[in-house]
Amino acid sequence: MAEHPPITSQPVTRREVLARSGLGLGWLGAASLLADEARATTEAGGGVPSTLAPRPPQFPARARAVIHIFANGGPSHLDTFDRKVALERYAGKEIPNSLKTERRTGAALPSPFAFQRYGESGLEVSELFPSVARHADRLCVVRSMHADVPNHEPSLMLMNCGDARLVRPAAGAWVTYGLGTENQNLPGFVAMCPGGYPIKGTENWRSAFLPGAFQGTYVDTKKRRVDELVQYVSHPVLDRDTQRRQFELTTSLDRRHLAARARDPGLEARLSSMELAWRMQAEAGEAVDVSRESKHVRERYGDDIQGRQMLIARRLVERGVRYVQVWHGEGQPWDSHDHIEKNHRRLAKESDRAIGALLDDLVGLGLLESTLVLWGGEFGRTPTVELPNDAGVKVASGRDHNHHGFTVWLAGGGVKGGTVHGATDEFGFKAVENRMHVHDLQATMLHLLGLDHERLTYRHSGRDFRLTDVHGHVVSDLIA
C-alpha cells in the first residue's frame, strides 16, 4: 500500500487538513461553503478534502470512468455477439455436450436472428444491435466469460461484488474508494435502474464494509421530473436562497456541537455528507436534467427510458462521476426463458439505439478514450431450448441461464477495439478458449483504471479484503 497512501479506512486526510489549517471545523462551513456558495458548488472539488476526494491511481491509468450497461436477467450471447452455426445443423436435435443449468433444457435452439459482419474487424453482430454494431471496431468482445452458478442472485453478486454469497462491496464502491471521484458535488458512484430495483436490489451497489460514502446512489430513471429522479433534491416549500440561510444556521449549530467533540470520525463524516447533500441539490438536479440537451440530441438517444438514462450516463461521466451503472430495468428483464425471439427483440430495440448514441457521443466528446464502457449481463443463455416447466414456461421457445459461457463487450478506456477474445465451444454452451472468469474481468477493469486488484485492499474484520478476493488475473490481451 506504500504506493497508495491516501487509501485508508479513516478520513485522516481530512483531519490532518483540519488540524493543519488551524481553523478547526468552523473553516468548513464558513470558508468554503456558505460565504461563497456559488463558487463552492460549481468548482469541482470545492476545496473540501473528503473520503471522496480524487486520488491518483496506483499506476498510470487508461480509464478514469466506467459506464457499466447491465443487461440484467442474462442476455443470450448466442443471439447477439456469439454466432453459432452448429445450432442450425442441430436444430431440434440433442447436442452432444449439454451441461447442467438451472432448469431442464432440450434440443438445440438456433438463433432466430440474422448475423452480419461489421467494420474492418468484420465482427459478427446479430440484427438485434445494429447501432452498437456501428462501433464494431471499437468493441472488445469477450466471448469466453464464465461464472459460477446458473442463478441470478449469486451471479449478480459475483458480477457486481466479486462474491456470490458474502456481503462484499460493489466494484463501483471499490473504484470510488480507490480513486475518489472528480466532482465532489455529485456522488462518485451512481446506479440507474428504471422502475425499481433489479434482483437483489441495492445489494448490487452496496458499499458493505467500505465507508458508506462509496455506496452507489440509486436513481429511478423511469421518473422524468428532476425532483423525482433524485429523491429529496429540493425543499418542498423554500426557495434555494432561503434554504441556504437555514442551512447556514444548521451548520453554525453543528460547528458548536462538533467543536466539543473533535476527532469523532462519525460526526465528521456526517458533516461532510451534509455539505455534499447541499451541493448535490444543485448539481445533481442539473446533471440528470436531460431537458437541457437539445431536441436533436435527445432524439438521437431516443426519447424513451433507455434513451434518457443513457444520456444521463453521459452527462454524469462528463461531470466527473467515477462509476455509472445503467441497468436495463427493474427485476430481470433480459431473462428470456421463453419467447426469446419476441422478448430479446423488444429488449434490444429498447436499448440499442441509446447505447449507439452514447458511444457516438463519447467518441465525439473525446471521452471514450478515458471511459471504459462495459455491456453484459450476469450470465448468458443456453444453446438448448428450455423445456416447459412449473416455473411458468408453457412453450419451449426460450433459453435457460448459462454461466458456463457467455459474452460481454468492452469499449474505450484502453481496451483493444475490433477484437474478439476467447471462444465458447461449437454450440456456445461453454467457454473453452481463453476462458475469462468474472474475477478476471474485474481484475482487468481495475487495471485499466490504474488499480492493482491485488493491492486495492481494505482491512476489515482482521484481514485485507479485495474485490477479487484470492482470484483474478489481468488479461492483457484485452488491453490496447
Added chain:
Amino acid sequence: MCIARQSGLAIALVALGAGSAAAAGPDPSAFFETRVRPLLVAKCQGCHGAKIAEAGLRLDSRPALLAGGQTGPVAIAGDVAHSRMIAAVRRTGEIDMPPDEPLAPDEVVVLEQWVAAGLPWTGPGSGTGDDPQPAAGPPDMQARLRQAMASHWSLQAPGRPAPPPVPEAFLPELQADWSRSATDRFLAREIAAAGLVPSPEAAPRELVRRLYFDLTGLPPPAAEADAFCRDPSDETYAALVETLLASREHAEHWARKWLDLARYADTMGYAFDGQASGYPFAWTYRDWVVRALYEDLPYDRFVTLQLAADLVEPPVPPADLAALGFLTVGRTFLGNPHDIIDDRIDLVTRGLLGLTAACARCHDHKYEPVTMADYYALHGIFASCSIPEELPVIGDPPAGPEAEAFAHKMQSLEERLQAHERAVHQRATREAIAHAADYLMETARPLPRPDGRPPRLADGYEIEQLLVDRLVRTVDGAKADHPILGPWAAVRRLPDGEFALVVAQLLAGWEAAGAPGVSGAVRDALLSARPTNPRELADAYARVIQRSHAAEGKPEDTAELLEIRAAFTTPGAPLVVEPHEAMRVARREEQTEHRKRRRDITAHQATAPGGPPRAMVLHDQGPRDSRIFLRGSPDRPGDVVRRRLPELLGGAEVDRQASGRLELAQAIVAPANPLAARVLVDWVWRHHFGSGLIATPGDLGLRGEPPSHPELLDDLARRLVEEGAWSLRWLHREIVTSRAWRQSAAIRPELAAADPDNRLLARANRRRLDWEAWRDSLCAAAGALDLAAGGGPGIDPLAAERMHVRSLYARLDRQDVPGLLRTFDIANPDTAVHVRTRTTVPQQGLAALNAPLVVEAARRLAARATTEAGGGGDAAFVERLWRAALSRPPTTEEQELALTWLAAEAARTPAASPAPGQASDSSPTDKPRQPTPAKEAFGLRERLTQAVLATAEFEFVD
C-alpha cells in the same frame, strides 16, 4: 468396495507395465513423486483432502481416488477418456477443476499420463497398508467435530472466571466505581493492560438521553431529563432504568431489533402477476414479540414458542400461536420449498446459534463441523411442516366500518358457497329421480357388486353408491305388506320366469279382490304395466315416482302421490341427496368450483381488513425425512437422513411422529448448549455499546473471530441463565448500570491513538440514530407521537397522518422498501440481521433538508413550541424548541444565535413579517385554517425549527 479396490489395483498393476514406459518413464515411483504428488498436493488436496473433502472426494490416497466422491468414481486406471478427473482438469466436462485457476497444459498432460499409466501411487496414500491414517472413506468430519467440541471456544460451556481486581493503576475513585460489577472489572483489566484508563462518566444530560434512546428508542421528555440532571445519583439512575425497562416503549424498541433478526416483513416477496403477495397477519407476530418482551418472557421460552408454539405442553393460549411467525414471515421464493426451508435453517442456525450451516446445503461445510447430513436432517424437520390453508383466529375482529364490511363480504361469500352446494345436491337428486329404475334394480342384486363400485350407465350417468346403500336399507327393511315397496321387496330377486308367474298371480288377485293395503298409484301402475321381469317392474315404479315428483304443488297432485313422494323423493327419502352430502356426489368440475369458492373465503379472511386476527402458524404435517441433495440440487437426491439435531447440538434423533421442531427448540435453549446464550449476550451487548463482543455476529464457528473479551462473554452468558433465568431485562440492567456503559463518548487523544476502533471500550461510542429512532424522534419532537397507538396492520411510516404511530409499526414490503428507509440503513428483510450496517451518505442529508416528513415535523414542532411559549416571544419559543427537539435548553450562545438569525431573517423578508409587536411572523397555529401561500405556511419559526431538526446533535447520541 473391497472388490473394486482389488480389481482397480490389478488393472493398475497391469497398466503399469504398458503405459508407464511411454508416459511415465521407467520409474513410476519417481514420476509419481516428482510430477504427480506435488500437483495433487498443490492443486487438489486443499479441497479434497483429509481436512476438507469437497463432494465427499479425497485425492490424498489411491483407494480414496478410486472410490471417488458423492457422484461416483472420478478416475479409472488406464482409461483417460472416461476418467472424470481428466475431463475436469481439461475443463471439458460438467465441472471444471481446479475451480479458479486452470492447470497449466503440461500439468494436465501429467495427470493424463498418470491415469493412462494406471494411477501408480507409491509411498503414503498408496493404500498398501503402511499409511499412517485410514486413507479411504468419507471426510473425517467426526474428527473435526470432536476437535471443535473439545476445544473451540464457542462450543465450550461458559467458564466461571473470577472477575479480576480493578487495576491498581486506576485512581481510587475510579477503583471504587469500577469494582462493583463483574462486567466492569473484566473490561477494566484489558483497558489497564493497554496502558489506558476508562473515561469519566458522561454528563448527566448526555447520560439520560443515551439511556432513553438505548432502552426505548425515544428521546427523553425535557422535563424527565431535567429531573435526572437535578439528582443524577446512582439511586435515581437505577430507578430510571427500572422504569424504562418496564415500559411498553422499551419492548417496542427492542422488538424492532428482534424483527431484524427474524427477517420480518409484511409480504412474501416477489409474486407472479396478479397474485397477492401480502402477509395480512404478519403483524400478529410483530405484536407478539412486543408483548413477549413487555412481559419479559424468558428467552428460552421466547425461542421455544417461536419455533414450536403449536407443540408445547401444556398447550398455549391461541394468542401465543402468533409466535410461529418467526418461521413463516420470511420470503417465499416463488414457492420453492427448498429455498423456504433453507431460509428457515439459516434463520435458526445463524440467527439463534451463530452457525453458518447454510453452506452445507451443497457440500459438507468447508470449515465448520457441519455436514450435509446435519443440514438435511434439519431440512426434514422443516419439510415436515406446512402452513395450513386457514390460519387460526387468535382474537376478536376490530370494531368499526371495516369489520362490518368484512362481515358483509364474508356473508356473501359463504352464501355463494352454499348456493353452489345447493345446486349440486339438487342436480344430483334430479338425476337420481330420473334414474329411479336403475337405483331400484341395484336393490335387486343378490350380492354387492364384486368391485364395490357403482356402474356407469349407457347415458353416462354414474350411480351414486350413497343412494344405493340408502335404498337397499329401505327396501330390505320393507315387509311384504308395505303399501308401496311391498310388491317390489317381495319379487325383486325372483328369476324372470318365476317372476312373471308370481306377478301375474299377484295382479290377478288384485283384479279379483282389490288391493287392500297397497298404494293405489302403485297398484294402477303395475296393473297397467303387467311387468314380466324385475326391470319392467322397476320401470313401472320409476314412472310412478317421477309422476309423483312432478305433481308436487300441481292440481293433479293427490294423497296417493304424496305418499309416493314421501317414500322416495322428499328430503330424508332414499333418492334425495341431502345438502351436506353435496360434495360426496359432486362431479370433478363441481368440486373444482367448490374449492375455488372456499378459497375465496380463506383469501378474504386472510387479506381483507376488518377480520379477526390470525396467527401465521405452521403445523406438523406428515413427518418425513429428507434426502441429501447432492450439490444442493433436488434433481440429484442422495441418501435419506433421519430427522435429528445437528451433531453440534448432540445429534439426537427426534420423535418419528412429529416434525422435531420442539426438540430443536429445546436443544437450542438447553443448558448444555453454550451457543444460544453467547449469541444473545453478544446481540444485546452490541446494541447497547454499538459494537459487539464478537466481531463476527452470526458466526461463532471455527472461522469466526474469537471474542474480544472471552471471560466477560462467558460470565454474562452463564449468569444470564443462572442468575437472570434468561431474563432479557436482567441482561439490559446488567449492561446499562455498568460504569463502562456510562462512560463519556469523548475521544481522548490517547484512545484515538491506542484503540481507534474502541475495542477496549475505554469510552462510549457516539452513534447515529437508526431509522426508527430518527423518525420517532421527529414525531416525538413534533408532539405527534401517541405512545398508546400502534399494533395491528402496519402503517405507512412516511405518511404525515401516521406520525402518531411509532416506526416499529410500519408495514414493510420486502420487495419495495422505501428508499428513505434504505438510505437510513434499515435491515435487509431477507436474512437474519444481527447488526445493521451503518453508512453516512449525502442522501441522509438530503432527507434532513428536504424530506416531507421532516418538513411536516418542523411545522408541527414550530406550532407546538409556539403554543408552549405562550406570550413569551421568540426567546421563549427558542427555549421550547430546543427542549422539545434536543431534550435540553439552548445555551446562551445558541439562544443568541437563534434570535439573531430570526431577527435577520425577519428583516430580510419584511413582506412576511408578522403583525406589529412580534419579532417573527405570526404564530403558525392559526395558519393551517386559512389557505396561505406555501411559503408563508413555512415561516421563520418553521425554518428555524427545521434547522434544529437537521443538526448532527438531533441525529446522534453521545
